[in-house]
Amino acid sequence: MELLILFRNQRLILHLHFKTNTVNQFLTISFSSIAAAIHNWLALSIPNETLVKVIDLTITGVLLLGFLVILCFFLGYMERKVAGFMQARYGPNRVGPYGSLQIVADTVKLLFKEGLTPKASDKFLFHLAPVIIVVASLLVMAPIAFASNFQIWDISIGVLYMSSVSSIAVIGILMAGYSSYNKYSLLGAMRSGAQIVSYELSVGLSLIAIVILSGSLQLSHIVESQRDGWWIYKGHLPIIISFVIFLIASTAEINRAPFDLAEAEQELTAGFHTEYSGMKFAMFLLAEYINLFVVSAIAATIFFGGWMPFHLGHWEAFNHIMNFIPGFIWFFGKTFFIIFIIMQFRWTFPRLRVDQLLTLEWKYLLPISMVNTILVTVMAIMGWHF
Amino acid sequence: MDFYDILFWILSVMAVGCALGVVLSRNPIHSVIFLILTFFAISGHYLIMNAQFLAIVNIIVYAGAIMVLFLYILMLMNLNADAEPQKGLLVQIAGILSGGTLFLVLLAATKSAHNEEINKVSTNVGLITNLGKLLFTKYVLPFEISSVLFLTAMIGAIVIGKKEPQLKNGEEHIA
Numbered sequence: 001m002e003l004l005i006l007f008r009n010q011r012l013i014l015h016l017h018f019k020t021n022t023v024n025q026f027l028t029i030s031f032s033s034i035a036a037a038i039h040n041w042l043a044l045s046i047p048n049e050t051l052v053k054v055i056d057l058t059i060t061g062v063l064l065l066g067f068l069v070i071l072c073f074f075l076g077y078m079e080r081k082v083a084g085f086m087q088a089r090y091g092p093n094r095v096g097p098y099g100s101l102q103i104v105a106d107t108v109k110l111l112f113k114e115g116l117t118p119k120a121s122d123k124f125l126f127h128l129a130p131v132i133i134v135v136a137s138l139l140v141m142a143p144i145a146f147a148s149n150f151q152i153w154d155i156s157i158g159v160l161y162m163s164s165v166s167s168i169a170v171i172g173i174l175m176a177g178y179s180s181y182n183k184y185s186l187l188g189a190m191r192s193g194a195q196i197v198s199y200e201l202s203v204g205l206s207l208i209a210i211v212i213l214s215g216s217l218q219l220s221h222i223v224e225s226q227r228d229g230w231w232i233y234k235g236h237l238p239i240i241i242s243f244v245i246f247l248i249a250s251t252a253e254i255n256r257a258p259f260d261l262a263e264a265e266q267e268l269t270a271g272f273h274t275e276y277s278g279m280k281f282a283m284f285l286l287a288e289y290i291n292l293f294v295v296s297a298i299a300a301t302i303f304f305g306g307w308m309p310f311h312l313g314h315w316e317a318f319n320h321i322m323n324f325i326p327g328f329i330w331f332f333g334k335t336f337f338i339i340f341i342i343m344q345f346r347w348t349f350p351r352l353r354v355d356q357l358l359t360l361e362w363k364y365l366l367p368i369s370m371v372n373t374i375l376v377t378v379m380a381i382m383g384w385h386f
Numbered sequence: 387m388d389f390y391d392i393l394f395w396i397l398s399v400m401a402v403g404c405a406l407g408v409v410l411s412r413n414p415i416h417s418v419i420f421l422i423l424t425f426f427a428i429s430g431h432y433l434i435m436n437a438q439f440l441a442i443v444n445i446i447v448y449a450g451a452i453m454v455l456f457l458y459i460l461m462l463m464n465l466n467a468d469a470e471p472q473k474g475l476l477v478q479i480a481g482i483l484s485g486g487t488l489f490l491v492l493l494a495a496t497k498s499a500h501n502e503e504i505n506k507v508s509t510n511v512g513l514i515t516n517l518g519k520l521l522f523t524k525y526v527l528p529f530e531i532s533s534v535l536f537l538t539a540m541i542g543a544i545v546i547g548k549k550e551p552q553l554k555n556g557e558e559h560i561a
Contacts, residue, residue, distance in 0.1 A: 050389045125415065157438055157514050164442050167450040171422060174457050178415060186461065193454060217514065 031328065032149035060152055064141060068290055075289040076103040078336075079343055086347040107282070115278035118180060125179035130276065130283035133172035137290040139165045143219050144297050147307045147327040151220065158219035159211055162298060163204050166253070169287070170196045176284075177272040188271025191261045191354060195252055198361045199259075202249035205369040206242035209235070209376040210302045213385060219301055226305035228313055234385050238375045243303045245369050250299070251342055252357070254291040258349040261357060292339060300334035307331040390434055397434070401427035418456050425449045439514040 038059070042052050077092070077100060084091025092099030117126060143158035145151045155161050170193050177189020211217055213235055214225040225231075231239050252259035263271030273284045300306060307327030311319045352360065379385055404427060407420035425448045432441035473481075510516055521529050 050392065053389050122413070122415070125419065128419075155438055157442055160439075160442050160446075164446040164450055167446070167454075170454050171419075171449070171457065174454065174461065175419070178457075178461050190458070190461075193458065197451075197454060 031147040072289040073103045082343045110282040113278040120181045122179035125175045129176035130280045133287040136168035137287045140294045157217040159217045180275040199249045199252040202365040206246040209242040223306040230305040232303045250295040257346040296335045296338035304334045397427045397430040422449045422453050
């Protein structure tokens with residue numbers, strides 16, 4: 001909603017400016033300028049530098065949390081609608097127009113549910129586990145570029161940071177499984193741990209392909225390197241292969257079907273979150289949706305150019321027309337396209353068995369992505385990409 | 387107080403407190419969790435010194451990989467709570483003595499160490515470009531040799547972990 005209002009404002013301002021100013025003027029009205037304006041205003045009105053920094057960080061955190069809550073509402077609704085669409089049924093259609101308030105109703109239900117804690121459980125870890133999982137998925141949001149110059153933290157090793165921080169979620173899952181003192185939970189946690197640890201390799205290797213081509217680990221540089229075309233188009237077949245590998249491996253890494261062995265209902269009741277109820281259970285759900293968004297955002301940034309509009313080589317006129325669509329629309333459009341693909345996986349493929357899961361990773365994906373890395377290196381050295 | 391000073395104190399208290407928690411907690415799983423928190427605090431220190439690569443590698447290698455393995459092993463071994471073995475008095479005294487000696491040595495070493503003030507804002511030593519240049523020029527030989535060492539360790543683990551084929555024909559192999 002906020003984004004929509006912002007977008008409208010942008011269009012309005014564009015309208016006012018259009019007659020007198022150039023296109024470049026329009027491009028300066030962006031999220032980065034809004035953020036800079038807020039920062040400058042704070043710095044002018046508050047003399048203490050430390051306080052300004054703290055307030056900056058607080059605003060960022062609150063905005064991020066608010067954005068994620070709205071995002072999770074939307075993703076939950078989207079997931080149900082996509083599922084209904086795939087199975088030729090309506091999906092939610094009772095609460096609100098087209099069932100759009102169904103998720104709000106669910107959240108209220110979860111809020112009022114009693115949060116049970118098993119007597120035998122390890123209380124400290126039991127309460128800590130959902131927090132760690134959510135925090136781990138929140139941390140990954142830091143280097144994502146939502147629009148031009150609009151990043152929380154443009155760390156110089158953004159790709160490495162993302163892959164390292166996303167692996168923290170394993171600890172949370174293992175903690176949840178262990179502290180429940182329930183064999184189903186423990187089994188689910190063990191499966192999930194093995195799965196995440198092994199599929200991380202393929203995710204890393206497929207990201208490295210782009211790092212080799214763009215020559216930087218910094219996400220803003222990677223986006224900037226796609227000014228004359230996205231990598232999926234510039235990088236030919238090897239990059240398409242690594243995109244497919246990334247999609248498969250990251251679906252496994254966020255424990256979504258067909259790789260949801262950690263919570264295979266038929267075998268393990270609900271896997272590592274069997275014993276959780278109420279809001280703590282909702283936190284696992286929240287983390288799952290945040291992870292889904294993060295993975296898609298990474299794919300959109302790395303392979304599809306992030307906020308970079310669709311540019312074609314040196315077609316200046318075409319590129320200018322594309323520049324009129326704001327960066328965050330591009331970013332969210334690409335991200336939600338990939339989310340849509342991953343959601344369709346869930347209702348397309350049957351769940352893998354444990355040995356099939358490990359065979360797929362160690363005997364197929366990993367060798368393919370290693371050979372692919374060599375191919376990409378050769379391509380980068382010989383300059384065979386556009 | 388500077389922003390970095392506040393962060394430094396928060397991280398330091400966290401590091402020391404969690405390190406104490408590692409030693410003092412009875413449950414081994416809790417110890418591992420405290421150890422992970424300690425690593426995070428130390429990574430925060432690296433970040434304050436603008437050594438981003440070191441910080442992230444610290445998280446990847448220690449918190450991400452080694453500690454997960456630790457958790458696995460402990461969970462598989464110690465499913466019953468309070469399975470802590472009781473130790474005799476002699477062992478306890480010996481432990482206190484050796485631990486105290488190590489503590490003394492560390493304390494002496496840090497006390498006499500040359501303390502260099504790092505400029506928190508402008509230092510670029512820990513950034514990946516500088517580190518990469520150093521690794522592939524000045525320290526290229528040790529770097530390559532250590533990578534061969536890691537490869538050897540990996541192959542060794544596979545050799546040890548490989549089962550000899552004991553199954554007869556027709557029997558189903560259970561992975």
